[in-house]
Amino acid sequence: KQEVTQIPAALSVPEGENLVLNCSFTDSAIYNLQWFRQDPGKGLTSLLLIQSSQREQTSGRLNASLDKSSGRSTLYIAASQPGDSATYLCAVKESGANNLFFGTGTRLTVIP
């Protein structure tokens, strides 16, 4: 069964710092990987989608990379802002199915 792990579970950084969030998965037969953001008590906001054939995707200050063979993805956030404070979740979709396997998330706090 696919297992997704995110490290660290929580991270606190001063405003302006660049940071990296990590995601690992056990079965490399994935179709794509998606990064989400969740604010307290709210739904999930999609940040980036990386197909299995891609190595990275960028959106604004966010850059996500994927190394399928080693079962790893990273989310890089440049010049962090207090508004980036949220829980970040990664999820993988396996080939042949449309459901997502989620990690437990990294709770990010950006201190002004």
Add this chain to the structure above:
Amino acid sequence: KAGVTQTPRYLIKTRGQQVTLSCSPISGHRSVSWYQQTPGQGLQFLFEYFSETQRNKGNFPGRFSGRQFSNSRSEMNVSTLELGDSALYLCASSLAGTGTEAFFGQGTRLTVV
């Protein structure tokens, strides 16, 4: 364009009752999936509907069921509620194929007392 809409946003029910949650996907999206989020178990997949048919199902008891209508709107039903069913229930919609991006609604917060 409008996002994924879930109703109601909050619900309080008593043990033993049943509940129905609703999800309207993004216009044109034909796949609707449901997830349960709890502090202890995180986000877990319940089931997926595509063209009014359940296409995939997670590991939940039969008290959890769902359906999809011809306009792609979906409902999920939980019967004989237990305290452990208290959770945030999230609905996701996607176009059709398995490689497409999933978009989530704001969720329904269910509290069972």
